[in-house]
Amino acid sequence: MTPAPAPIAEWRDLDAARFHAEIVPRYEPAVLRGVADAWPAVRAGRESARVACAYLAGFDRGAEVEAFIGPPEIGGRFFYSPDMKGFNFQRRKGRLGDVLRYVERLPEQDNPPAVYVGAAAVPDCLPGFAAQNPFPLLDGRNAVPRIWLGNESVVSTHFDQSDNIAVVAAGRRRVTLFPPDQLPNLYVGPLDHTMAGQPASMVDLRNPDIERYPRFREALAAARTVELEPGDGLYIPALWWHNIEALSPFNMLVNFWWDDAPPGAAAPFEAMVHALLALGDLPPERRAAWRTMFAHYGFREHGDPAAHLVPEHRGILGAPTPQLRDRIRQFLLRGLGRR
Numbered sequence: 001m002t003p004a005p006a007p008i009a010e011w012r013d014l015d016a017a018r019f020h021a022e023i024v025p026r027y028e029p030a031v032l033r034g035v036a037d038a039w040p041a042v043r044a045g046r047e048s049a050r051v052a053c054a055y056l057a058g059f060d061r062g063a064e065v066e067a068f069i070g071p072p073e074i075g076g077r078f079f080y081s082p083d084m085k086g087f088n089f090q091r092r093k094g095r096l097g098d099v100l101r102y103v104e105r106l107p108e109q110d111n112p113p114a115v116y117v118g119a120a121a122v123p124d125c126l127p128g129f130a131a132q133n134p135f136p137l138l139d140g141r142n143a144v145p146r147i148w149l150g151n152e153s154v155v156s157t158h159f160d161q162s163d164n165i166a167v168v169a170a171g172r173r174r175v176t177l178f179p180p181d182q183l184p185n186l187y188v189g190p191l192d193h194t195m196a197g198q199p200a201s202m203v204d205l206r207n208p209d210i211e212r213y214p215r216f217r218e219a220l221a222a223a224r225t226v227e228l229e230p231g232d233g234l235y236i237p238a239l240w241w242h243n244i245e246a247l248s249p250f251n252m253l254v255n256f257w258w259d260d261a262p263p264g265a266a267a268p269f270e271a272m273v274h275a276l277l278a279l280g281d282l283p284p285e286r287r288a289a290w291r292t293m294f295a296h297y298g299f300r301e302h303g304d305p306a307a308h309l310v311p312e313h314r315g316i317l318g319a320p321t322p323q324l325r326d327r328i329r330q331f332l333l334r335g336l337g338r339r
Contacts, residue, residue, distance in 0.1 A: 006223065009030055012032075016136055016139055023235060024237075029224060029234065029237065029240060032137075032235060034231050034232065035137070035231070035233040036233060036254075039167075041055060041132075041170075041252070045171070045230050045252050046170070049104045049106075049249070049250035054104075057097055062095055062096075062097065063095070064096070064125075065093070067094065067115055067116065068090070068114075069089060070090070071088075071113055071114075076114040076152045076154050077153075077206075078153065078155065079204075080189070084189075087195060096126075099149070104250070106151045115153075117147070117148060118155075119146045135254075138165070145256055147254050148255065149252055151246070152246055152249065154206065154244070156201055157178065157203070157241050158199065158201070158242070159199075159239050160236070161267070162238055162259040163257070164235070164255055164256065165234065165235050166244075167231075167253065168230050168232050168233070168251075169252040170251060170252035171230070171246060171252065173228045173245065173253065174225065174244075174247055175236075175243070175244050175245075176223050176224070176225045176242065177240050177242045178223055178241040180239045182223075184215065186201040186241060187201055201243075206245075266325070
């Protein structure tokens with residue numbers, strides 16, 4: 001019998017200091033109950049789809065957004081087409097006001113299409129919304145609020161490279177999370193052909209094919225799950241895999257991504273893809289030797305790899321500065337140019 005996913009620790013009445021001192025260092029997901037109860041958007045969302053869309057329309061200045069639209073047959077699961085060459089939905093762009101009028105009528109239909117507007121930047125499409133619906137937990141962080149709208153949907157298990165807080169403003173959401181070490185058990189699809197930018201698990205969480213994906217049992221044993229109501233938030237640490245189900249005929253969510261990496265830091269995902277090119281086809285014993293190199297220099301499993309060198313002799317192993325990062329980039333470009 002498949003074990004039920006474990007619950008997630010819950011918090012209430014947080015301020016920014018406690019959030020960053022007590023929650024972020026744990027590197028664990030955290031439910032933030034009632035974190036946005038005072039938002040006017042949440043009050044509107046609790047009333048009805050029509051009231052919520054009317055509230056959003058008050059900020060609309062004609063900006064365009066992109067919507068995913070899939071036929072009723074996909075059951076709200078935005079995914080690949082059967083041949084994996086395309087997807088089971090279409091991307092359409094339109095003015096936000098038109099999209100709101102379309103989405104607010106979906107609950108009235110017997111068999112509506114699946115509609116999903118994702119990651120629309122609030123300052124661009126809803127100027128003034130953030131001022132009325134502030135989020136002080138992230139004051140001082142460059143966390144642009146983004147809005148997600150639609151009806152019942154499933155966003156397949158994926159990860160984000162940045163820390164994330166997702167706040168439900170209307171409807172209900174069920175989120176299932178997997179720790180980063182479950183990657184081998186999630187059967188992830190292509191890295192460079194994705195629904196929305198991030199690679200996703202091929203397993204349908206609602207109906208997992210354990211015969212085809214047997215290690216997914218281990219992932220389920222390590223999973224955490226939570227259901228969120230309007231006003232609730234969820235902190236999702238970077239690289240935690242998460243599957244998000246919008247459960248209501250109308251759903252609205254606002255999320256905040258932020259990254260505490262130093263300004264100018266390189267992108268780890270691209271570094272990993274470069275490692276595929278450089279290491280993927282080497283003999284096993286050579287890959288093992290390079291694993292030691294990565295552990296020592298990249299992951300610093302034995303401390304500072306240049307601690308035995310005086311600062312002026314550390315070269316690209318020196319203390320991180322904007323100048324050093326530029327030097328490393330030039331070093332890499334010279335190396336790539338010789339290939």
